[in-house]
Amino acid sequence: xxxxxxxxxxxxxxxxxxxxxxxxxxxxxxxxxxxxxxxxxxxxxxxxxxxxxxxxxxxxxxxxxxxxxxxxxxxxxxxxxxxxxxxxxxxxxxxxxxxxxxxxxxxxxxxxxxxxxxxxxxxxxxxxxxxxxxxxxxxxxxxxxxxxxxxxxxxxxxxxxxxxxxxxxxxxxxxxxxxxxxxxxxxxxxxxxxxxxxxxxxxxxxxxxxxxxxxxxxxxxxxxxxxxxxxxxxxxxxxxxxxxxxxxxxxxxxxxxxxxxxxxxxxxxxxxxxxxxxxxxxxxxxxxxxxxxxxxxxxxxxxxxxxxxxxxx
Ligand code: HMG
Ligand code: MG
Numbered sequence: 001x002x003x004x005x006x007x008x009x010x011x012x013x014x015x016x017x018x019x020x021x022x023x024x025x026x027x028x029x030x031x032x033x034x035x036x037x038x039x040x041x042x043x044x045x046x047x048x049x050x051x052x053x054x055x056x057x058x059x060x061x062x063x064x065x066x067x068x069x070x071x072x073x074x075x076x077x078x079x080x081x082x083x084x085x086x087x088x089x090x091x092x093x094x095x096x097x098x099x100x101x102x103x104x105x106x107x108x109x110x111x112x113x114x115x116x117x118x119x120x121x122x123x124x125x126x127x128x129x130x131x132x133x134x135x136x137x138x139x140x141x142x143x144x145x146x147x148x149x150x151x152x153x154x155x156x157x158x159x160x161x162x163x164x165x166x167x168x169x170x171x172x173x174x175x176x177x178x179x180x181x182x183x184x185x186x187x188x189x190x191x192x193x194x195x196x197x198x199x200x201x202x203x204x205x206x207x208x209x210x211x212x213x214x215x216x217x218x219x220x221x222x223x224x225x226x227x228x229x230x231x232x233x234x235x236x237x238x239x240x241x242x243x244x245x246x247x248x249x250x251x252x253x254x255x256x257x258x259x260x261x262x263x264x265x266x267x268x269x270x271x272x273x274x275x276x277x278x279x280x281x282x283x284x285x286x287x288x289x290x291x292x293x294x295x296x297x298x299x300x301x302x303x304x305x306x307x308x309x310x311x312x313x
Pocket of ligand 1: 020052056091105145180182211
C-alpha cells in the first residue's frame with residue numbers, strides 16, 4: 001500500500017466526455033460558461049473539446065467555438081484547456097483553435113478500437129505516432145488514453161497485461177501521462193489495483209491517471225483503490241455527466257464533486273472549492289434538464305436548503 005498523495009490533480013472531462021453523447025444539442029455558449037464556472041471553482045485542467053469526425057460525434061463539432069470563447073479567461077488563471085484528437089486532421093484543428101494540450105485515445109480491446117475509431121489497436125498506435133511527433137514539434141504536450149481497462153462492452157473481461165501493453169506503447173511514443181479508462185464503469189477496487197499493478201510494472205506510476213465511469217456505482221471506490229496504489233491524477237466530470245457514444249449502456253464519469261469530497265475529507269488537497277463546483281454542476285444539470293448524478297452535490301443542496309429554512313424560522 002502506498003502513502004496517499006498530499007495533492008490530487010483533477011482532470012475535468014465533463015465538457016468533453018460529459019457532453020459527447022447528449023441526445024439534445026448543447027450550445028457552445030453553454031459549454032463555454034460551464035468551463036468558465038469550473039475554472040472559477042479552481043479546476044486547472046479541463047478537457048474542453050474533441051476534434052473528431054463530426055459524422056461520428058456531432059455533439060463535439062463546435063470545439064473551435066468553445067475554445068475561442070474560453071481561452072482568455074483560462075489563460076488568466078493558467079488553466080490548461082485540452083482537446084481529444086484521433087488523427088492528424090484532428091490535431092491540425094486543435095492547434096488552429098489554440099488548445100493547450102491534446103490527447104490521443106487507444107483501447108485495450110480490439111472490438112472497442114474498431115467501433116470507436118474504426119481501426120485496430122496496432123493501426124491506432126501507428127496513426128498516433130505522427131500525431132504525437134507533430135504535436136511535440138508544435139510545443140504541445142500529449143496525453144494518452146487507454147479505454148476498456150476493466151472490461152469491454154463487446155469482449156467482456158480484459159487482461160491487465162493487455163492494458164499494460166497499450167499503456168507502455170503510448171508512453172514509449174511520448175505521452176507524458178496515460179489515463180486508464182474504465183469505459184463501461186464495471187470495475188471493482190481489487191480489479192482496479194490488479195490492472196494498475198500491471199501498468200505500473202511497465203510505465204512510471206507518475207505517468208498514469210485513473211478515468212472511472214460510474215455505471216455500477218464503483219467510481220469513488222475505484223478512485224480510492226487507485227489512490228492507495230499511489231495514483232494522484234483522476235479524470236472526472238462535474239455532476240457525473242456523460243458516457244461514450246460507442247460504449248452502449250455506459251453512464252457518466254465519476255462525479256468531480258464526489259472525488260473532491262472524498263479527497264479533501266481524507267486530508268488530500270485538490271485546490272477546488274466544492275460549493276462553487278456544485279454550482280457549476282447545478283448549471284449544467286439545469287441546462288440538460290436533469291438532476292445531478294453526484295450524491296455529494298445532492299447532499300450539499302439538501303444541507304443548503306435545511307440551513308436556509310432554519311434561518312427563516
Ligand atoms: P473514419 O471514417 O475511418 O475516418 O473514422 P476517415 O479518415 O475515413 O474520414 C471519414 C470522414 O471524417 C472524412 O470526411 C474525414 O475528412 C472526416 P468526408 O471526406 O467523408 O467528408 N474526418 C474528420 N473530420 C473532422 N475531424 C477529424 C476527422 N477525421 C476524419 N479529426 C475517425 C475514423 C477516427 C475519424 C472516427 O472514427 C472518429 O472520429 N472517432 C471518434 C469517436 C469518438 O470520439 N469517441 C468518443 C471518444 S473516446 C471515449 O469517450 C473514451 C474515453 O473517454 C476514455 C474512456 O472512457 O475509456 C477517452
Ligand atoms: Mg470516458
